[in-house]
Amino acid sequence: MPINMIVCCKQVPDPEAPPAVFKVAGNKMTLPADVKPVISPYDENALEAALRIKEKTGGKITALSLGNKLVRDVIKKSLAVGADELILLEDEAFEESDSWSTAYALATAIKKIGQYDLIFCGRQAADWDAGQTGLGIAEILGIPAVSVARKVEVTDGKVRIEQVIPDGYEIVEVALPTLITVTSELGDLRYAALKGIMAAAKKQPTVWKPADIGLEPSQVGAAGRHSKLNKLFQPVKEAKCEIIEGDSPEEAGANLAVKLREAKLL
Amino acid sequence: MAENKGILVYGELAGGKLASITTELLGCGRKLADDLKEDLSCLLVSDTVGEASKEAIAFGADRVYTVEDASLKQYQADSYMQVAEKLAKELSPRAILMGQTSIGRDLAPRLAFRLGVDLATDCLELSIDPEAKLLMRTRPVYGGNAQATFSSELMPQITTVRTKAMSPMERDDSRKGEVIPTKVEIDASKIRTKIVETIKEEVAGIKLEDAPVIVTGGRGVGGPEPFKTTLKELADILHGAVGATRPPADNGWVPSAMHIGLTGKIVAPDIYIAVAVSGASQHVAGCSGSKNIIAINKDPEANIFKEAKFGVVGKYEEVVPAFTNKLKEILAG
Ligand SMILES: Cc1cc2nc3c(=O)[nH]c(=O)nc-3n(C[C@H](O)[C@H](O)[C@H](O)COP(=O)(O)OP(=O)(O)OC[C@H]3O[C@@H](n4cnc5c(N)ncnc54)[C@H](O)[C@@H]3O)c2cc1C
Numbered sequence: 001m002p003i004n005m006i007v008c009c010k011q012v013p014d015p016e017a018p019p020a021v022f023k024v025a026g027n028k029m030t031l032p033a034d035v036k037p038v039i040s041p042y043d044e045n046a047l048e049a050a051l052r053i054k055e056k057t058g059g060k061i062t063a064l065s066l067g068n069k070l071v072r073d074v075i076k077k078s079l080a081v082g083a084d085e086l087i088l089l090e091d092e093a094f095e096e097s098d099s100w101s102t103a104y105a106l107a108t109a110i111k112k113i114g115q116y117d118l119i120f121c122g123r124q125a126a127d128w129d130a131g132q133t134g135l136g137i138a139e140i141l142g143i144p145a146v147s148v149a150r151k152v153e154v155t156d157g158k159v160r161i162e163q164v165i166p167d168g169y170e171i172v173e174v175a176l177p178t179l180i181t182v183t184s185e186l187g188d189l190r191y192a193a194l195k196g197i198m199a200a201a202k203k204q205p206t207v208w209k210p211a212d213i214g215l216e217p218s219q220v221g222a223a224g225r226h227s228k229l230n231k232l233f234q235p236v237k238e239a240k241c242e243i244i245e246g247d248s249p250e251e252a253g254a255n256l257a258v259k260l261r262e263a264k265l266l
Numbered sequence: 267m268a269e270n271k272g273i274l275v276y277g278e279l280a281g282g283k284l285a286s287i288t289t290e291l292l293g294c295g296r297k298l299a300d301d302l303k304e305d306l307s308c309l310l311v312s313d314t315v316g317e318a319s320k321e322a323i324a325f326g327a328d329r330v331y332t333v334e335d336a337s338l339k340q341y342q343a344d345s346y347m348q349v350a351e352k353l354a355k356e357l358s359p360r361a362i363l364m365g366q367t368s369i370g371r372d373l374a375p376r377l378a379f380r381l382g383v384d385l386a387t388d389c390l391e392l393s394i395d396p397e398a399k400l401l402m403r404t405r406p407v408y409g410g411n412a413q414a415t416f417s418s419e420l421m422p423q424i425t426t427v428r429t430k431a432m433s434p435m436e437r438d439d440s441r442k443g444e445v446i447p448t449k450v451e452i453d454a455s456k457i458r459t460k461i462v463e464t465i466k467e468e469v470a471g472i473k474l475e476d477a478p479v480i481v482t483g484g485r486g487v488g489g490p491e492p493f494k495t496t497l498k499e500l501a502d503i504l505h506g507a508v509g510a511t512r513p514p515a516d517n518g519w520v521p522s523a524m525h526i527g528l529t530g531k532i533v534a535p536d537i538y539i540a541v542a543v544s545g546a547s548q549h550v551a552g553c554s555g556s557k558n559i560i561a562i563n564k565d566p567e568a569n570i571f572k573e574a575k576f577g578v579v580g581k582y583e584e585v586v587p588a589f590t591n592k593l594k595e596i597l598a599g
């Protein structure tokens with residue numbers, strides 16, 4: 001049975017850029033131009049989960065992304081690694097969405113796509129770290145959801161999921177359609193093969209505006225938010241690290257032990 | 267609908283007792299309720315709640331709602347949601363506080379979307395805006411590279427709070443409160459997931475969350491071996507536990523239960539020794555509450571030195587054994 005899969009991929013500024021380059025100005029995060037956007041890392045894991053199922057069981061993968069001015073080279077990585085289709089909810093009106101307005105628009109788009117057996121999201125997006133959109137989409141669609149998956153397999157119309165819990169994992173079974181949020185233990189996204197990159201270059205994403213999914217601009221983005229951002233700031237840290245020296249690394253190590261005793265930490 | 271009043275803590279149990287996160291939530295919930303001059307309630311859900319309801323009162327609750335049902339022994343979203351939704355509607359609190367735990371992470375978004383209200387996850391600070399009487403909820407964003415304060419006029423204001431971010435009140439068994447056993451009929455036909463098996467990957471020795479000393483290895487240690495040898499020896503003489511950053515867990519060098527950070531465990535030991543850890547914000551999010559961070563890294567520019575009190579620049583293969591030997595000598599003498 002071929003499976004219809006949708007993977008929600010968000011474009012975010014590279015979260016692993018050095019901490020010092022993250023600067024807040026006028027209640028907004030600003031980053032230097034050389035910090036490139038990426039697909040949010042857990043969404044890459046989600047894409048990998050879908051690709052593994054496609055390989056084994058067969059099926060179609062639609063990548064879905066919401067934002068404005070999405071960078072084609074970044075978001076088309078989904079096509080290059082093997083997604084069949086890319087749909088962008090792209091419009092100024094989608095700017096400054098919160099988890100509510102994001103999940104609402106994504107769920108509405110998924111209804112328009114119509115056919116879906118499995119929806120994948122990352123466990124949390126690496127910009128606002130909210131961790132709610134996936135479960136929110138499932139609530140809006142009225143389908144079951146399993147969060148923090150490290151392995152996903154489909155057999156006989158059922159999904160078998162390894163869900164990470166504090167000291168181990170649980171094996172959970174659920175019928176299709178279902179939504180799954182994916183964690184990094186699932187494994188890194190594969191590299192795109194040259195053939196995939198060339199095929200992706202030829203494909204154009206489908207772009208939907210709010211009206212294309214039947215929403216008013218007042219229902220999306222900043223206007224559709226449930227939360228108000230009162231303040232974005234960076235607490236000041238007094239960084240004072242005492243570097244312990246020595247004539248050799250070994251001596252520095254020994255000196256560290258002496259220092260800890262002197263500082264009464266032992 | 268009735269006016270929304272009071273603070274409701276969604277409690278969790280651990281080994282038949284109140285989980286430490288719940289005592290923390292009650293501590294902060296008590297302050298918020300006092301500021302509002304309203305009540306603090308606690309909801310406890312399990313197959314049997316037992317003495318934990320009295321504990322919740324001793325830690326600050328005015329009222330404890332207990333929901334007991336054999337089907338609630340283990341957390342499952344579709345059964346727990348039935349309880350959470352019903353109680354949220356019946357009690358109509360101003361705010362619901364949950365832990366940013368594996369249960370809270372899973373339940374809070376579902377509840378917020380079911381009720382059509384807002385949720386702020388993983389909060390570090392909560393206060394009441396005196397004029398609007400709204401909860402000001404501050405949480406780290408961008409992996410901990412900034413913080414943001416959010417509010418919402420939609421009631422209840424649902425919030426999850428990071429573990430170890432709040433202090434519990436002193437336990438006071440003379441505190442008075444009411445325990446209200448509450449019946450919720452669990453509709454089994456609405457439970458769409460089935461837990462086939464639970465596999466524990468318990469790490470031997472002291473639990474990371476409780477250890478006074480943690481030795482954490484990063485990707486720079488190079489493989490699984492040092493976690494069992496170099497780092498373990500150091501942890502053992504300090505009666506501590508070994509932890510890891512995310513890459514060693516993702517690479518399968520260590521069980522994922524050992525991983526510390528934004529999406530792993532939150533720890534706050536007296537001494538946190540970071541070995542070959544770069545100090546990414548998402549990792550520091552899990553250990554910044556430590557009293558003393560000590561860093562050993564070959565790169566003098568590594569961000570971890572901005573977090574540390576003491577540091578050594580050098581290859582850990584050379585620094586750590588010498589450090590361990592000297593410690594042995596000091597501790598013996
Ligand atoms: C949304 C999100 C959530 C995340 N959640 C977490 C989380 O919960 N926990 C977490 O840890 N990470 C998390 N990460 C990943 C995080 O951004 C970093 O990638 C990760 O913490 C880096 O781990 P590291 O320091 O071990 O590795 P690296 O950044 O690769 O650093 C290795 C360090 O080892 C040093 N080194 C190398 N060899 C030696 C040697 N021989 N001796 C001494 N030093 C040496 C290097 O100088 C370097 O500083 C998350 C990322 C995202 C985007």
Ligand SMILES: Nc1ncnc2c1ncn2[C@@H]1O[C@H](COP(=O)(O)O)[C@@H](O)[C@H]1O
Binds near residue numbers: 009010011040102
């Ligand atoms: N703008 C977006 N476009 C596509 N998917 C998104 C978007 N925002 C969130 N998601 C999905 O929802 C997950 C959780 O996001 P969040 O709730 O923002 O942490 C992400 O990992 C994505 O899979």
